[in-house]
Amino acid sequence: MAMAMGALFLYIPLFLVLYLLTKHFLHNIRNLPPTPFPSLPILGHLHLLNKPIYRALYNISNRYGPVVFLRLGSRSVLIVSSASAAEECLTKNDIIFANRPRLLLSKCFGYNNTNLVWSSYGDIWRNLRRICTVEILSTHRLHMLSVVRFEEVRSLIQRLLKRENQVVNMKHVFFDLSFNLMLRMIVGKRFYGDDVDDVEEAKLFRELQAKSSHLSGKSNMGDFIPLMSWLGFDSTLEKEMMDCQNGRDALMQSLIEQHRRRRIVEIDDSFRDGRKKTLIEVLLELQESEPEQYNDETIRGLMLMLVAGTETSGSIMEWALSLLLNHPEILKKAQIEIDNQVGNQRPIEESDMARLPYLRGIINETLRMYPPAPLLVPHESSQDCSVGGYHVPRGTMLYINIWAIQNDPKIWAHPKEFDPDRFNDVESEKYKFNLMPFGLGRRGCPGEGLGLRMIGLVLGSLIQCFEWERPTEELVDLTEGIAITMPKAQNLHAKCRPRPMIVNILPQAKSSPAR
Numbered sequence: 001m002a003m004a005m006g007a008l009f010l011y012i013p014l015f016l017v018l019y020l021l022t023k024h025f026l027h028n029i030r031n032l033p034p035t036p037f038p039s040l041p042i043l044g045h046l047h048l049l050n051k052p053i054y055r056a057l058y059n060i061s062n063r064y065g066p067v068v069f070l071r072l073g074s075r076s077v078l079i080v081s082s083a084s085a086a087e088e089c090l091t092k093n094d095i096i097f098a099n100r101p102r103l104l105l106s107k108c109f110g111y112n113n114t115n116l117v118w119s120s121y122g123d124i125w126r127n128l129r130r131i132c133t134v135e136i137l138s139t140h141r142l143h144m145l146s147v148v149r150f151e152e153v154r155s156l157i158q159r160l161l162k163r164e165n166q167v168v169n170m171k172h173v174f175f176d177l178s179f180n181l182m183l184r185m186i187v188g189k190r191f192y193g194d195d196v197d198d199v200e201e202a203k204l205f206r207e208l209q210a211k212s213s214h215l216s217g218k219s220n221m222g223d224f225i226p227l228m229s230w231l232g233f234d235s236t237l238e239k240e241m242m243d244c245q246n247g248r249d250a251l252m253q254s255l256i257e258q259h260r261r262r263r264i265v266e267i268d269d270s271f272r273d274g275r276k277k278t279l280i281e282v283l284l285e286l287q288e289s290e291p292e293q294y295n296d297e298t299i300r301g302l303m304l305m306l307v308a309g310t311e312t313s314g315s316i317m318e319w320a321l322s323l324l325l326n327h328p329e330i331l332k333k334a335q336i337e338i339d340n341q342v343g344n345q346r347p348i349e350e351s352d353m354a355r356l357p358y359l360r361g362i363i364n365e366t367l368r369m370y371p372p373a374p375l376l377v378p379h380e381s382s383q384d385c386s387v388g389g390y391h392v393p394r395g396t397m398l399y400i401n402i403w404a405i406q407n408d409p410k411i412w413a414h415p416k417e418f419d420p421d422r423f424n425d426v427e428s429e430k431y432k433f434n435l436m437p438f439g440l441g442r443r444g445c446p447g448e449g450l451g452l453r454m455i456g457l458v459l460g461s462l463i464q465c466f467e468w469e470r471p472t473e474e475l476v477d478l479t480e481g482i483a484i485t486m487p488k489a490q491n492l493h494a495k496c497r498p499r500p501m502i503v504n505i506l507p508q509a510k511s512s513p514a515r
Contacts, residue, residue: 033069033078033390036060044071046224051482054374057081058404067388073224075101076396078387081404083411083433085388089379089398090433090441093387095121097379098442101397104220104234108241109212109308115301116446117308117377127293132302132446135286136279142450144277146350148184149454152177153461154347155195157506160466160496167471171318171491174458178314179209179307181454186303187255188278204251211244213311217483252300259284279303309447312372312485313454318492320366320459322476323418325468325494330420334359338464344501348460350453359460361420363452367406367437369418370486374403376439403486406435465505466496 039045049072050056057079061068066082080086089097098121100106102113110118116128135141156177160168176192183191183205191202220237222229259280277285280303287294324331337358342348353360379398386392407415411434412422423431438445445451462468470476471493481487 031391033067033388033392034064035069035071036064039071042073042225044073044075044224046072046221052374052480054401054403057375057399057401061401061404065388067390069390072397073221074226075224076393078381078392078396078398079401080387080398081401082408083405086400086405086436087433088387089400090439093381093385094441096381096383096385097398098125099380099382101378101380103223103378104229104238104241105216108238108245109216111297111301116305120380121382121442128298128302129442129446131283131294131298135282136302136306137446137450139449141279141282142453145185145279146453149181149457150347150349152181152184153457154506156458157461157465157502160462161498161502161506164497165495167493167495169491170321170494171314171488174314174317175311177458178310178317178454181313182306182310184278186279186306187259201251201254204247208244208247208251209307211240212248212308215241215244216308248304249300252303253296256280256284256296256299279306306447309445309451313451315485315487316363316366316370316372316451316455317458318488319370319486320362320455321462321468321494322478322488322492323366323369324362324463325470325492326475326478327418328469330362330418331463331468334362334463338460342464345504347505348457348464350457352460353453353456356456356460357424358420359456359463361423363455363459364423364435365418365420368412368435369407369415370480371402371406371437372485373437373439374401374486375484376400376402377443379443400439402437402439405433406437408434462496464499465502466498469495471495 036045036048040047048056048060048070057068058081060070061079061081066080067085068079068081070077070079080089100113100118100120106113106118113119114124116125116132119125119128156173160173179192180190183189189197189202191197191205196202215237218237220234222234228234259278263281263284280299283294283299283302287299324334337356338348338352341355342352376399379400381392381394381396381398383394384392406412409415433440436444438448438451476492477488477490479489481489
């Protein structure tokens with residue numbers, strides 16, 4: 001018996017060594033991209049993924065190269081960390097990598113992989129993309145809704161005036177503003193802050209949104225080790241996600257029904273001619289002529305998609321103001337540009353952004369250093385292809401490490417320095433795949449245009465109307481939080497004083513001239 005046990009302890013390590021060596025040999029024979037050794041049985045390389053994951057993948061790429069092959073449980077995963085490899089994936093192999101992997105998140109929050117973000121390339125995706133780009137987020141539609149964004153920013157300025165020289169939690173300010181901007185465009189209501197339209201409805205929305213954000217950031221091992229799903233290890237998380245999604249769905253359906261009733265009794269011509277239509281109203285009008293293309297589930301999915309992307313806009317604003325507070329000379333330069341180009345007799349407008357290259361540079365530099373999604377939403381290959389001269393099998397999940405590309409010292413001189421001047425020629429093609437915080441190609445973020453309009457208007461208005469300073473002499477802490485997005489670890493707190501010209505923008509304001 002003792003001899004048998006001794007032999008067992010001898011053969012098990014020997015078997016594991018032979019297993020690992022055989023896998024590594026076969027990996028090289030197939031011309032797969034470089035991979036860390038060893039890949040453990042069952043786990044693969046999951047043990048290497050410390051948080052934040054984009055930094056862990058950056059460290060792996062620094063050692064093995066810009067194109068790396070990982071085994072995450074049972075899944076084959078390609079990690080791309082260079083602009084040239086990303087370009088190859090999103091141009092030459094664009095259609096091949098246009099699919100999405102099936103994950104618990106996409107099942108529960110993506111209508112079983114059938115919404116715009118999570119559906120794979122095909123007729124469903126093409127129809128949703130057309131609706132989004134032609135009907136919801138077209139230049140014409142965004143212009144029609146610009147008055148809503150202007151009103152919300154004006155309301156923000158009025159609220160900040162009441163907090164003159166007080167320490168303000170700007171994270172909360174940007175969070176509430178971003179959601180109210182989006183929700184007023186979608187449903188015509190405010191759900192955040194003191195001035196909400198329906199207290200109980202707003203409370204329910206906020207609870208569901210907070211829960212969905214929390215659940216979206218949870219990792220699920222069952223996505224990579226199916227045995228864990230079969231054994232029910234992810235059943236609790238799945239139930240929580242489905243309960244949350246059902247709640248969001250029911251609330252959005254209630255808002256759709258409210259719009260239906262409103263359309264029946266609405267007699268205001270200023271509403272009917274489109275100047276004040278909400279996005280739900282637009283889609284309900286289209287539903288009347290094409291009910292199959294614009295069914296209620298499609299409308300709910302598109303609206304929830306817009307809501308889901310809203311939090312990142314507030315995060316970008318918070319990062320931008322944090323950087324400006326740590327670099328007051330850059331803040332002053334942006335202020336001078338706005339004064340020279342816009343003047344002090346009217347508020348900044350979205351159309352002014354074309355004449356404010358330095359402000360655009362500040363936004364681009366913020367997006368470069370702190371991209372809202374450091375890892376793009378994963379893609380999946382629909383057939384075999386090659387990337388960087390390596391073979392990539394069908395069904396491989398693709399992660400593009402945007403953070404690594406946008407902080408690559410081979411592309412960006414002194415990448416850790418905040419330098420908006422590096423974007424003096426931002427329109428140049430040379431930045432195309434070096435700077436892609438919203439992704440590129442057919443799966444690029446459809447809300448990029450709206451997001452940039454919101455960020456530019458808000459940031460420009462705050463710079464134009466107020467003098468800003470840190471609450472203490474200490475620099476703003478720029479530590480990154482851990483999430484699927486890139487929030488600040490510490491909320492931004494700041495103090496503001498109205499500039500003398502604010503009386504021209506808000507005549508009722510009693511300005512306290514900045515000293």
